Amino acid sequence: MSTTTDTTHAVLSQDGAKISYLSMGSGPSVLVLPGALSMAADYAAFASALAEHFTVHIIERRGRGLSSPQGDDYSILKEREDVLALQQGVARNNPLLTKIAVYEPGVSIDGSIPMHWMPGYEKKLAEKNYLDAFVEFSLAVGPERARNTSPWLMKLLLPLFLNSHERKLMLGLLPENLREHQEVARLDSSYENYREIPADVLLMYGGKSNVTWVDMSMERLAAVLPRSETKEFPKLDHFGIDKRAPREVAKAVSVYFLK
Structure with a gap:
């Protein structure tokens, strides 16, 4: 039986920024990246369910908790560097991301995610x-x-x-x-670049989200990703992974990762 007791650690990113993360469980490493307006602790229930099969590390993104501020030079490249630093720190013997699961990723296509606000x-x-x-x-x-x-x-x-x-x-x-x-606005319609992702990708969405950009991103990403599957959670909305049914989503992710 694996333990789900969480502990807090930190790594240094390429620019020297401190990136905190929570760890729990045992087994192959899984990295969890929270979404916008979210912190690592918001994904504790999801991670705890995953921790029945994996060692789960939830990154505390810049500007949150014990991690360094975003800084004036913030960009998606900084986020990438932070993930790579964590990957190097916790999965040194497995340098490649072999499987990825995303829940309603914030990918804007032809202005599908409104920015007028x-x-x-x-x-x-x-x-x-x-x-x-x-x-x-x-x-x-x-x-x-x-x-x-x-x-x-x-x-x-x-x-x-x-x-x-x-x-x-x-x-x-x-x-x-x-x-x-x-950054989402700057990268609008750049989704074709994801053709280069060699990993298996599970695209997940809630059937009750009722957001146009989610439907469009699921369709377009499924078309460009070389190795992907799509899973709908009919009774869930945008907050299915962290608030509504984290264990249900974690079960689907675990099954996918263990295949």
């Missing part, structure tokens, strides 16, 4: 109106059914979806969220 969002951040900035972002990129919600109503509804601790953590990541989405 950025100027207003940035202005609200500068004015320290963090809740208003979050509402602006949520209404722009959230599910289709929520986009016609009035901002004032969304602010009233937020406590129903996020407790005070979750709101505090999420609002604290709003500057990082902006930089990360600026």
Whole structure:
């Protein structure tokens, strides 16, 4: 029986930045990368389920927890360097990523992920109106059914979806969220580059996400990735992997990785 006790460690990235990570379990190494507005601890339940078969390492991305800030020169290349540093630190004897699983990856195609919210969002951040900035972002990129919600109503509804601790953590990541989405915008429609990925890739999405860009990215990525499978979770939405049903998603990932 493997242990799922988590411990915190750190590696140094190429530019000297400290990258913290949580580890649990035993077996082959699996690296977990949280999404936007998320921290390593948000994926603890998902990682704990994976840890029944693997040694799981959840990276604490830049600007979060004990990791270094993003810095003015932040880019996707920094994220890549951080992952490579962690891979070198925890999987030195297995330098290649042989299997990858992604849940609704933020891949924008022909402007499918809206970016018109950025100027207003940035202005609200500068004015320290963090809740208003979050509402602006949520209404722009959230599910289709929520986009016609009035901002004032969304602010009233937020406590129903996020407790005070979750709101505090999420609002604290709003500057990082902006930089990360600026990179998504810069890399719009560059998905053809993923043809070069030799690893097996499991593309996962929630059937109740109701977001146009998810459907488009699943279709286009499946077409360009040389070795991929697609799995739908009919009852889940965008938060299936971390909030709704982490064990269900982890089970599918474990089965895929153990094949």
